[in-house]
Amino acid sequence: MNILVFVKRVPDTESKIRINPETNSVVEEGLNFIINPYDEYAMEEALRIREAKGGKVTAVTVGRDDSLVILRKCLAMGADEAVLIKDSLPETYDGLRMARIIAGFIRKSFPDYKLLLFGKQSVGADNSQVPAMVAELLSLPQANVVVKLEFEGERGVAYREIEGAQEKVAFPLPAVISAQKGLNEPRYETLRGIMMAKKKQIPIIPIEELGFELEDLAPQIEITRMEMPPARQAGKVVSGPPEVTARQLVDFLHNEAKII
Amino acid sequence: MILTYVELKDDKIKKAALEALSEGKRKALELNKGLAAVVIGSGKEGLAPEIFSYGASKVYVLENPAFDHYSTQDYAFALAALAHKVNPEVIFFPATSQGKDLAPRLAAKLGVSLASDCTKVSVKSGDLEFTRPIFAGKALLSFTLKSSPQIATLRPNVFPLTETASRKGELIKELVALPADQPKAQVVDILQEHGGEMDVSEADIIISGGRGMKGPENFEVLRELSSLIPRSAVGASRPAVDSGWIDHQHQVGQTGKTVSPNLYMAFGISGAIQHLAGMSSSKVIVAVNKDPHAPIFKVADFGVVGDLFQVIPPLKEELKKALG
Numbered sequence: 001m002n003i004l005v006f007v008k009r010v011p012d013t014e015s016k017i018r019i020n021p022e023t024n025s026v027v028e029e030g031l032n033f034i035i036n037p038y039d040e041y042a043m044e045e046a047l048r049i050r051e052a053k054g055g056k057v058t059a060v061t062v063g064r065d066d067s068l069v070i071l072r073k074c075l076a077m078g079a080d081e082a083v084l085i086k087d088s089l090p091e092t093y094d095g096l097r098m099a100r101i102i103a104g105f106i107r108k109s110f111p112d113y114k115l116l117l118f119g120k121q122s123v124g125a126d127n128s129q130v131p132a133m134v135a136e137l138l139s140l141p142q143a144n145v146v147v148k149l150e151f152e153g154e155r156g157v158a159y160r161e162i163e164g165a166q167e168k169v170a171f172p173l174p175a176v177i178s179a180q181k182g183l184n185e186p187r188y189e190t191l192r193g194i195m196m197a198k199k200k201q202i203p204i205i206p207i208e209e210l211g212f213e214l215e216d217l218a219p220q221i222e223i224t225r226m227e228m229p230p231a232r233q234a235g236k237v238v239s240g241p242p243e244v245t246a247r248q249l250v251d252f253l254h255n256e257a258k259i260i
Numbered sequence: 261m262i263l264t265y266v267e268l269k270d271d272k273i274k275k276a277a278l279e280a281l282s283e284g285k286r287k288a289l290e291l292n293k294g295l296a297a298v299v300i301g302s303g304k305e306g307l308a309p310e311i312f313s314y315g316a317s318k319v320y321v322l323e324n325p326a327f328d329h330y331s332t333q334d335y336a337f338a339l340a341a342l343a344h345k346v347n348p349e350v351i352f353f354p355a356t357s358q359g360k361d362l363a364p365r366l367a368a369k370l371g372v373s374l375a376s377d378c379t380k381v382s383v384k385s386g387d388l389e390f391t392r393p394i395f396a397g398k399a400l401l402s403f404t405l406k407s408s409p410q411i412a413t414l415r416p417n418v419f420p421l422t423e424t425a426s427r428k429g430e431l432i433k434e435l436v437a438l439p440a441d442q443p444k445a446q447v448v449d450i451l452q453e454h455g456g457e458m459d460v461s462e463a464d465i466i467i468s469g470g471r472g473m474k475g476p477e478n479f480e481v482l483r484e485l486s487s488l489i490p491r492s493a494v495g496a497s498r499p500a501v502d503s504g505w506i507d508h509q510h511q512v513g514q515t516g517k518t519v520s521p522n523l524y525m526a527f528g529i530s531g532a533i534q535h536l537a538g539m540s541s542s543k544v545i546v547a548v549n550k551d552p553h554a555p556i557f558k559v560a561d562f563g564v565v566g567d568l569f570q571v572i573p574p575l576k577e578e579l580k581k582a583l584g
Contacts, residue, residue, distance in 0.1 A: 013515060026399070037515050126377065128360050139443075225391075229397060242567070254582045
């Protein structure tokens, strides 16, 4: 089964985010960047499917040269190949633009795929848009926020997380799947994997070569403001015997906050 | 016209959909436009009076026997056909599991960009400005959409419900012909976890446990506490989930869910930055932690320094008294 896994470079989740109000963008200086955690579940799932059924796993990202690091990580985890689609624009927060680039790339360079795997969202933009949009642009079935995935021949079954339950979704291949935490436990790269990854060539495809008209890729999201959320004030803190503090807490909830 | 997608669960309108309708009505009034709603499924016209009472003057009911089982593609097809017919300028969805699955598919079908998981929609010189948390709430992004229709999903538990006295309007039923032999994904079953426990994204009150819970068995203590409080759910921090004490569905934070309940109760949660990002927009936060220097106290409206295992038993008794 030929699988494409789409990954993105994001600031790690422990990062403190700072904003440049002049440019309405996140200050990248001092941030530690990682592969989007949800994409790691997608990557791991792809490797497990290949181990069970054969085929080829290709990791793909859209971004600048600094995204090569996460492609090397994917190769070190065990991906057969990796491709960087080079886009010089910084984060546009426009999922449709990204989906068009990805769908254009797949049509041009990878017509024989069986499965397109994504993380359910990038931590950062938090859009949860691209997988469903790519599925629509390529007329493929989709299952998002998947915690379990099974295949039998040309059909798959995905268990997708919904509020307080799971939806069991049946679909034919090829298909688009987005991974949720819980799908698997991603492996660590081995030293041998890291050494092999260093030797591999990573083709770089500029988006200009994907055959778009300029206006197709103009962002339709016009950022007006980026700001920090209102800071919370620390409230009252009490200590003492549990019977007393428990009563104080309920008194606060009942009489002051009027919630209970 | 503003069109709002009305999501159903077990033939009832989801609260998040009523919130989206209420916000649709507010924006319709500000922009001097009409509000319409769309329901997908056969025999749902009985829901129309309730939808009218949230301010819609038109309700479209899209029918086809296939709609009994959710399929992203079928639903997006039906909504796109309606959009082509009635040309809404704005479409609101609740940012529920279904809304987040369906809205991007529809947006791509209509060739427009999408505002996901918005927490504020404002009118700026006659145009809508959308505000949404990014980095799970570490920052806020505001923007306008240049493509039309403007589609947005609205985060549950953020937009207030506003019911009106009217229960009348125009009901329009449409039979939708679906394309044949399209390869599609279809829901074949729904598996309830813990007998349909409430999800943290929908709860009014979240009772959350962290590393201080010490083990999976102690989450039962939080479940008991939750059973005393209506519309509450049990949440967890990443260390508790990563230790395997509770399922990931319950995780609040940057690799879990971002929530805005009326009340967030944190037990044994220190308050790592990625957790605070996911819950700092809660209306009221209370915390119980042994460590007086825990960062959670910096965001809590009320904090108790103490052993949660000693505080919870008297807390249950006091809550029972307060709840009557």
